[in-house]
Amino acid sequence: MLASATALAGFLLVAAVQLALVVVPVLLLLSMLPGAAALRLGLPVCIATVGVMAYATWRALHTRRPEPVGIPVTRADAPRLWELLDGAAAAAGTRTPDRVTIVADAAAKIIERTRLLGLLGGRRDLYLGLPLLQAWDEAHLRAVAAHELGHFSPRLGALAPLAYRGRVAVGRTVPRIPRRNPAGPLLRTYAKLYHRIDAPFSRAQELTADQIAAEYAGREAATAVLRDLPALDALQRIFHAEYLGPGWQAGHVPDDLFGGFLRVLAARADDVAVLRARDSGAPSTWDTHPPVTERLAALTAAPVVTPRTPGEDERESAPDEPQLVGAAVSASGTAATSAGPGSSGSDVGGSGVGTGGPSGDKSGDGSDEPDRPDGPGGDKAAKPAESPGTAVDRPESPTLLPARPEHEQPLTSMGGAGGMLTSEDPPASGTGGSRPASESGDSTVGPDPDGGGGTPPPRAAGATTTGFAFGAPAGELVPDLPGLGRALQGVAFPAQGRTTVDWDSFFGAARTVEMQREADGALATISRAAGVPVATAADVLDLAADGRLYKAAESVFAGLPADETAGRVAELVTLLLALAALRSGAARWRHSWTGNAELIAADGAHLDLGGLAALASDPATVATARERLAELHIDPAAVAGADTAQTRPEVVGGVVNLVVDGVRTDVLIVDTGLFLVPGLPRSQNGSAKRRLARFAAADVPRRDETAPGSRFVPFAEVAGATRTRRRGWDLSLRDGGTISVRTALDSDELPGGWAALDDAVAFLSRTR
Structure with missing residues (x-):
């Protein structure tokens, strides 16, 4: 772990060296000039070089962490849930989370508010998905809680928690460095070196977390979670895309959203088995988890430890085959798991920009969203979603199962x-x-x-109506789970003028x-x-x-x-x-x-x-x-x-701080045209993406309130489009007018924005 922690500290050294490479030549140049000229040129030159690089480095390494949308649950609210977490923390040899928040995603994640790329720790928050409480039993929940807390276990050394914090921080920060950031190339290159150094420690830490989960919850539950969590997440994506998305787009919201998801769990239990049998594929570059097959094999080979409460002695026995829930590992050794990737970001939503639809109303811009809770079983992918959630007001339809919902x-x-x-x-x-x-x-x-x-x-204890549980329902750990679901719907899926039916x-x-x-x-x-x-x-x-x-x-x-x-x-x-x-x-x-x-x-x-x-x-x-x-x-x-x-128009993506007809403009791409939104001054640059995300989430009549002076250009009014340079286009209108679109140094995208704009221009360039 020492090598991993040292490589992590190297990020700050690389940033300092990169800045020094700019500062030193500038100072040498100024020292060669006469005193009056040095004073006259010094400030502009320093701002244009040192200032730009310092700001770019700060932007590259700094990621805002807005609070995920959810309902906080205190010890007084759910004492049994907190007792379970206390036991999981004791099993991992670490401290209990400082806060617990119930969120809308079918996921579980502990996020520590770190500083300096994880070198300094901070408040520890657990984000627990309501669908897990609906579908799982206590054994599943014990396993996932112990795994997440196991990341902070000192079993692999005192530096192991620091290494994990840094790994998560780097994995969250580096992919979000804007492509045009001048500090980005060197930091991304060093990130690849860091990833190679850290990979064996990351693998060992994840397998240790799996073993801690097996010790606390039992190997059966620990192995089941590896397949059940991706399957549950995939089914929720299907629910958002096929059941929730169309009605949400039509201006309505169901009166009991999570109750509907529970009905889908019961009605499509056979499909859950199909999702479990899907191969999750190779993990993404910054995913800390080894392949699921490797993790299942490690759990199977490890000595069986009887689930225990803190303080009990471990009782080991010879390895045997785990009794998995639903479907077992196939004869070929392929783990049964979902093809649907997890997400390191929060939503709808989507694919896209996080905005108040069926994936949850996230007002933050996509690149600054916190990691989506994804638990121990899923591979993380950089995604969107308008859950009603990524700037898309309707989630993308996954290709996991044959489409079956009535309205699709x-x-x-x-x-x-x-x-x-x-x-x-x-x-x-x-x-x-x-x-x-x-x-x-x-x-x-x-x-x-x-x-x-x-x-x-209602789901009786031990019932298997959802296709996941085989013990006491986890929902019993939280009093009035239906009421909690309605409260969560109010904050994660606000109606925003839609009719509740x-x-x-x-x-x-x-x-x-x-x-x-x-x-x-x-x-x-x-x-x-x-x-x-x-x-x-x-x-x-x-x-x-x-x-x-x-x-x-x-x-x-x-x-x-x-x-x-x-x-x-x-x-x-x-x-x-x-x-x-x-x-x-x-x-x-x-x-x-x-x-x-x-x-x-x-x-x-x-x-x-x-x-x-x-x-x-x-x-x-x-x-x-x-x-x-x-x-x-x-x-x-x-x-x-x-x-x-x-x-409602379906949001595809967005780009902020473009120059349209010589004016600073934000552009929202929808399926029927382009919304041109007057841009914010450079002094408010940090708020541009959040404002465009709110604009995307708003009902069409309310968009003038969100961004006065906005203009909609339907694709039907555009006769053609031509590229004038790498990031410049001219749109020819049918009435003879022209719209010039250019990029600026600080142009930035909501997730998928550049690709959406390129696709729109390519569409407009074709004969229609």
């Missing part, structure tokens, strides 16, 4: 139909996660995982908004082809009655066979009739936690819109279709109400 299934468009709207017959009971239309979908009583919104069924309404709003977006694009295409405005199903029926609808479709889908063109027409009509039925109050959505949503009649009966669409698409039977619609109380001319939710 494409319903219909000019290119194809989906969902259950075109079904001619009611779905069979027990298939596809859907129930027959005659059954009520509103009740949440009983174990049915496909039920509607509401409070999930139950899960049924939440899913319905999300699906309806997606349908409207598809319909708007299709109707615009038909309007251009037909030469008349087409806004509702009634307008489409008028076109169908005299044959103009099919002729317009033929011009849109030129070259398609007649039967395929007719199918596209039927799909469009199905979509429009579904929207008309919803707007007329004649239909509603019935969602499933495991399958597709089903559009049913308001009274719960089956609704055959596919058959109606076939009638409405044929000029000979349009009149019959109108009569059937009237019988079903569906008004084809119904339009969306004024209060209908609209999809």
Whole structure:
């Protein structure tokens, strides 16, 4: 550990030497000048050289650590939880965390407020994810707590805690040094040397922490956590992307977010097993954890130590095979674990910029976010997320499992139909996660995982409904866990003007908004082809009655066979009739936690819109279709109400301190265009990224309040884009204007900002 600690101290020496290499030549130059000239030139030269390098070095080594969003839990609030932590600290031979905060991520992490790249310690905080308390038992929690505290154990020497603090600080700081920082190249080069020196000590320390966890919680729990934590984190990402994200984007928020996650845990237990079986892949460069397979092998080979409370003697026995939870290590030796990477940052969110969506409302800029609690089982990757959380207001959809949520299934468009709207017959009971239309979908009583919104069924001690626990639920360590979840939702997922609804309404709003977006694009295409405005199903029926609808479709889908063109027409009509039925109050959505949503009649009966669409698409039977619609109380001319939710633009990334048309400007890239936000003065440079993150999180009507004078440039108004230099672009507008975009010395990105801007310019450069 001495070599690792010495290499850590070398960072400060390298920074000092780098600064000296600038200071000494400047002083020598000034000493050669006459006294008057030296005085006249000294200050500007020192500012331009020594000052710039000193500031760049300070920026490179200094990382702000805003508090993660969560609910503090004191000893008085949860004495049993603190007793567990006291025992874990005693097992590791270190001190108990100073504070415990319950956070929204499916993770656990101890963060020590260090100084001088970890050379000096400080306050120690434990960030514990509420999903762990929901899904795990006490043995799992004992293992993860002992592992995290084991990082600070002196078993490998008195310098081991210092080495770990420094390793975490360097891993957090070096990847966040801006690419344009002049102090960065030498520090990054030295960081690679430090990483090679520290790697064997890092491996030994992680394996020691695993052994401490096994001693305190049992080898079975310690090995299970290595697979269960990545799987739980991956499932939460799926929950954010597939279940929470669409409704959040549509302007709604569920009344019991964490209760919904618990229902997903119960409904998708089979998928949890799939996630456990995924290979986590190679750790990222600055991940302190060895590969999971290596850690499992080390735990298996180590002597079995009976779980003990502090003060008890250890009782060793010969190694035997650990009884893992759910799935075991495969015959090939590959550890069952998730493909989803953990994150060293906090959110939504995302992929992106941390901002108040389903990943948690983080007001800090992405590069200054604290490490995301990731526990002992996951590989960390530099990510975003708008959890609703990285500047993205909607989390990225992971590619871990086949997409199954109801609101993510494409319903219909000019290119194809989906969902259950075109079904001619009611779905069979027990298939596809859907129930027959005659059954009520509103009740949440009983174990049915496909039920509607509401409070999930309580979890009994020892139950395995979540697919993770095999002992006393960890949630019993914290009184009133549902109440804690509601309080956490209020701070981690603030509504920010969104409407709070139950899960049924939440899913319905999300699906309806997606349908409207598809319909708007299709109707615009038909309007251009037909030469008349087409806004509702009634307008489409008028076109169908005299044959103009099919002729317009033929011009849109030129070259398609007649039967395929007719199918596209039927799909469009199905979509429009579904929207008309919803707007007329004649239909509603019935969602499933495991399958597709089903559009049913308001009274719960089956609704055959596919058959109606076939009638409405044929000029000979349009009149019959109108009569059937009237019988079903569906008004084809119904339009969306004024209060209908609209999809919020999806934030992709952001860059601050650009120069747009000669003016200092921050740029937020969304999926439909660019927001140009007047930049802050250089004296407020440190606040620029935080302000842009808040701007990204705000509702569109409130963005003028967050950043007065902001301007939105839709991609549709940009005719083309050309690159003028390495970081400069000219955007040509369709009205003949031009927007010049240039970088400055202090230009900086929210996570993924430069890549998002490059992608946007590449898109605008193509023929559209």
